[in-house]
Amino acid sequence: MKRTRVPAPAAAALAVVCLLAAADTLVVKVQTTPLRQAPQFFAPTVAALKVGDKLELIATQGAWRQVKTAAGLTGWIHSSAAEVPKFTLMAMSGGTKTEASAKEAALAGKGFSKEIERNYRAKHADVSFVWVDKMAALAVPAAQVEDFLKKGKLGEGRSSQ
Amino acid sequence: MSARRPFAFAVLFVVLVGFAASSALAQIRLPGKIGDAAQKAKDAAKIIKIVRNGFGDITEEEEYYIGRSVAALILSRYPVFDKPALTQYLNTLGNAVALFSDRPEIFAGWHFLVLDTDEVNALAAPGGMIFVTRGLLLRCPDEDTLGMILAHEIGHVVAKHGLQSIKKSRLTEAFTALGAQAAEAYGPAELAQVTSIFEGVLSDIVEKLVVNGYDRKSEYEADSLSVKFGAATGYDPNGLLRFLQTMVGDSSTVSGKGWFKTHPTPEDRLAKSKAEIGRLKVTPALEEVRTPRFKQAMALLK
Numbered sequence: 001m002k003r004t005r006v007p008a009p010a011a012a013a014l015a016v017v018c019l020l021a022a023a024d025t026l027v028v029k030v031q032t033t034p035l036r037q038a039p040q041f042f043a044p045t046v047a048a049l050k051v052g053d054k055l056e057l058i059a060t061q062g063a064w065r066q067v068k069t070a071a072g073l074t075g076w077i078h079s080s081a082a083e084v085p086k087f088t089l090m091a092m093s094g095g096t097k098t099e100a101s102a103k104e105a106a107l108a109g110k111g112f113s114k115e116i117e118r119n120y121r122a123k124h125a126d127v128s129f130v131w132v133d134k135m136a137a138l139a140v141p142a143a144q145v146e147d148f149l150k151k152g153k154l155g156e157g158r159s160s161q
Numbered sequence: 162m163s164a165r166r167p168f169a170f171a172v173l174f175v176v177l178v179g180f181a182a183s184s185a186l187a188q189i190r191l192p193g194k195i196g197d198a199a200q201k202a203k204d205a206a207k208i209i210k211i212v213r214n215g216f217g218d219i220t221e222e223e224e225y226y227i228g229r230s231v232a233a234l235i236l237s238r239y240p241v242f243d244k245p246a247l248t249q250y251l252n253t254l255g256n257a258v259a260l261f262s263d264r265p266e267i268f269a270g271w272h273f274l275v276l277d278t279d280e281v282n283a284l285a286a287p288g289g290m291i292f293v294t295r296g297l298l299l300r301c302p303d304e305d306t307l308g309m310i311l312a313h314e315i316g317h318v319v320a321k322h323g324l325q326s327i328k329k330s331r332l333t334e335a336f337t338a339l340g341a342q343a344a345e346a347y348g349p350a351e352l353a354q355v356t357s358i359f360e361g362v363l364s365d366i367v368e369k370l371v372v373n374g375y376d377r378k379s380e381y382e383a384d385s386l387s388v389k390f391g392a393a394t395g396y397d398p399n400g401l402l403r404f405l406q407t408m409v410g411d412s413s414t415v416s417g418k419g420w421f422k423t424h425p426t427p428e429d430r431l432a433k434s435k436a437e438i439g440r441l442k443v444t445p446a447l448e449e450v451r452t453p454r455f456k457q458a459m460a461l462l463k
Contacts, residue, residue, distance in 0.1 A: 029268070031268055112223040116355055129229070131232075131233075138252050151454075152454070154396070155261075157395070
């Protein structure tokens with residue numbers, strides 16, 4: 001088998017990409033998510049994490065990520081609750097060890113927000129958000145979902161034909 | 162030769178992406194090399210352009226706020242069928258299916274509501290606010306069918322079909338406006354500009370969702386995700402076929418909506434979904450144990 005020679009610039013680019021992929025920081029991207037004792041939805045909760053919380057990635061198991069919080073707590077989160085922060089990627093590939101300033105991070109987070117909704121609502125008094133707020137407040141406790149799955153022979157207890 | 166080609170493409174791709182990223186980043190004066198305010202604003206705008214350029218770069222929080230307003234506009238067209246026990250059942254079922262989707266965790270959770278209309282329809286706003294009509298519930302013969310329908314709507318949200326209907330030019334305008342000023346808070350002019358872009362975003366999505374309906378590609382993808390998520394939950398995926406079957410030859414489900422233009426026919430969806438189900442390694446069966454709670458919830462429709 002012929003060896004493939006990778007030219008130096010390509011190797012450098014590869015290194016950049018590898019560095020990006022190796023980033024071991026995650027940031028919570030949902031409003032709240034439980035830090036769980038085990039990589040399962042209904043595992044006991046260690047702590048409640050909130051949007052923007054920085055986490056250190058320890059291990060990966062399927063769609064689950066074992067992480068450590070700034071407070072030193074260790075547990076599991078589902079991969080859909082967190083992402084690799086883009087500013088970490090940029091700081092790492094900048095050549096010098098720089099951190100994006102808090103100001104720029106805030107700027108990046110500036111977008112369609114609560115403030116924009118407030119302004120939109122002020123302009124459109126005819127569009128009611130009463131049911132939207134009621135809908136957003138509908139909460140189903142994890143134990144209720146677990147019970148629903150179990151009693152309906154769903155989830156872990158599902159059958160096949 | 163053929164075995165090496167994918168590798169060569171992969172290397173080429175990595176090299177191109179690497180070069181693109183490094184050359185773009187090289188133009189930016191990163192924090193630490195402090196310039197004047199104007200320069201900082203320019204840099205910030207460049208950062209935003211690199212960081213955000215497509216619908217996939219809309220943050221979860223933005224998706225949620227877009228979704229809330231889309232939901233408000235849907236709710237301005239239809240009244241709510243307000244039966245707390247039915248709403249509770251629907252939300253428990255929906256959250257159970259969402260757990261087995263590719264996006265169990267979403268910014269502010271998954272929420273479901275029944276709309277009081279005879280129309281047979283289901284709508285998913287970005288961010289996980291999902292609506293089903295009373296007319297649709299009356300067509301569901303069993304919990305598994307309803308589970309598959311909710312899995313289809315969850316599929317639309319997971320695949321971000323709502324966000325994909327935002328015009329590309331609108332997104333570019335949004336990201337440029339959002340990155341234009343290096344201020345931490347919106348100034349009055351900027352707030353007005355971003356709000357007007359926000360209105361445009363809402364109209365793009367509502368037009369697709371409520372007026373025209375999704376195109377064939379999005380519907381087939383949502384059906385495919387329905388089979389994947391529904392079967393993973395443990396529901397009989399044939400429930401999707403049972404529902405689609407009721408739509409064959411029934412023009413009332415699409416009446417006056419002009420959906421025929423872009424929406425696939427139930428026959429086409431049936432054929433594709435049948436093939437999708439055939440590819441499942443394990444096909445869950447319908448369980449009678451779920452019948453009493455389903456019947457109890459549906460009795461509330463009367």
